[in-house]
Amino acid sequence: MNGRISRADARRLIYGLSLASVVVYINLYLVQGMLPMLAEHFAISPGASTLILSVSSFSLAFSLLGYALISDAIGRFRPLIISLWLLALTNPLMLVVDSWSQMLSLRLLQGILLAAVPAIAMAYLRDKLPLPALIKAGAFYIAANSFGGIIGRLLGGFMAQHLSWVASVVLLSGITLVAVVISHRFLAPLSDASRKPINDALKVGSGAGRPWKGFILHLGNPQLRVFYLIGGLAFMVMVNQFSFIQLHLLEPPFGWSRFEVTLIFLCYLSGTLSAYRSGSAIKHLGVPGLLGLSLVLMVAGSVLTLLNTQLAIILGFLLSACGFFLIHACCNSQVALRATGHRAKASALYLCCYYLGASLGGPFLMPFWHQAGWAGVVYGSLIVLGVTAVFAWFALRRGKGAMPLPAYR
Structure with missing residues (x-):
């Protein structure tokens, strides 16, 4: 543990990570509620539209391992917050993709960015909180995971029913941007990032591998x-x-x-x-x-x-x-x-x-x-x-x- 933090800072950490988790799972699962809209917009079969979740889950899966290594080497804050900002910046790109293959490629990229929070959050909590606080914080964070997944799917269904493709992307981009700004404000005072460059931090010298x-x-x-x-x-x-x-x-x-x-x-x-x-x-x-x-x-x-x-x-x-x-x-x-x-x-x-x-x-x-x-x-x-x-x-x-x-x- 990097050092005991005050109760106020503990709350900031828990709320910041939980909000980050909500926005990550909204972004991951929102497309699962938009399958009919995606099939219509990109002129593909309804069955093929299910691949939109598969590609992001695939890149997310393997990216978890990389984030585990990087966050151990350079700290939790920098990789987590940079990935959130990049996620917010990539959402508007959905407005310019004009083919299904381009959309799948964008979601593949977003899966890499979405992996940072689930890979780092629990380790971040373990670093900063004593065990009694960690138990409660973990329960709150896991509830945020579930909440984000449910809200994302329902929001996707609402968009598919009532909004156009452009309006849906604008709404998602706005929700993501606001959540990232708030999460950054919560977590920034608790930054534990070292200034060691990533390449240097991952060097192992004689202990190769x-x-x-x-x-x-x-x-x-x-x-x-x-x-x-x-x-x-x-x-x-x-x-x-x-x-x-x-x-x-x-x-x-x-x-x-x-x-x-x-x-x-x-x-x-x-x-x-x-x-x-x-x-x-x-x-x-x-x-x-x-x-x-x-x-x-x-x-x-x-x-x-x-x-x-x-x-x-x-x-x-x-x-x-x-x-x-x-x-x-x-x-x-x-x-x-x-x-x-x-x-x-x-x-x-x-x-x-x-x-x-x-x-x-x-x-x-x-x-x-x-x-x-x-x-x-x-x-x-x-x-x-x-x-x-x-x-x-x-x-x-x-x-x-x-x-x-x-x-x-």
Whole structure:
């Protein structure tokens, strides 16, 4: 820890990072609520529009590792705030792109910028806050993640329903700029950035490869690899099911509006609640038991949607979200608990696999969508969940014994 800070500064840090998190997840997930508008504006198929989330998730995933290295070398503030300002500057570029390939390239770039906050924020809090404050701050920050994701998707649906493409981009750019200015004002007095140039900070001299030692160490740990895979595969299903169900609900017999289809994202709230209660659940069920229950909920929820009624779809997504967030909370915390050192890098690897799963899910499920519509997406999802169950069984065999979740998870 770089030094104890006052309560007032602690609040500034928590509010600044949480607001930064909200704006990052708005920017990441807003396009998921705009899929019909994107398909219309760029004259592409609705299925192809789901790639917009995949490309940003892909570049975000691998960029997490780079930010983990850079922030350890030169401090947390500079890479975080520079990435936020660059994000604010790149949003208006959406007005000048005139092809789908250019739009995907821009989102690929933005994914790199979006990675800074999730890669750095928890390490920033750990540097500055004592443990009792860290527990509460972590809970507040994670709630901001969820809030930003929900607001981004709903805002995207509102834009698709009521605004033009130009007005949507202007509104997003304005929201991002205001949030970045406020976050900068909160965080600037707490800057911990050294003046050492980045290239010098990353030099390792005779210890060549030392910055990557933590990544190599964790990838060589079979227990950690299992949790990386489980989290990535579960998110591969969850986030992309939410993309394709919007396209399904736009079609007959449902005919929901562009904004109405984004209301399905409110089902995420069951996951927020289940993640909050996951600590007590793991004490009673243990890690293997909780993973097994979570997968059952995701499978049951997916199958329930095949009844193809509005009620069945809503209930199915409530069950799936509950199961997924239990998996996410369990895997995320187990990575932190089981890592024997370089914990920031262990968490960065988990998040890398997590978002890499999101990026691969769209291309994987798209052929199922084209062949059999929503039923095909469910069948493809069940294949992935079956593979996930194999890895969960591996965790049961190798990782016996319940390990309590940290309170801030």
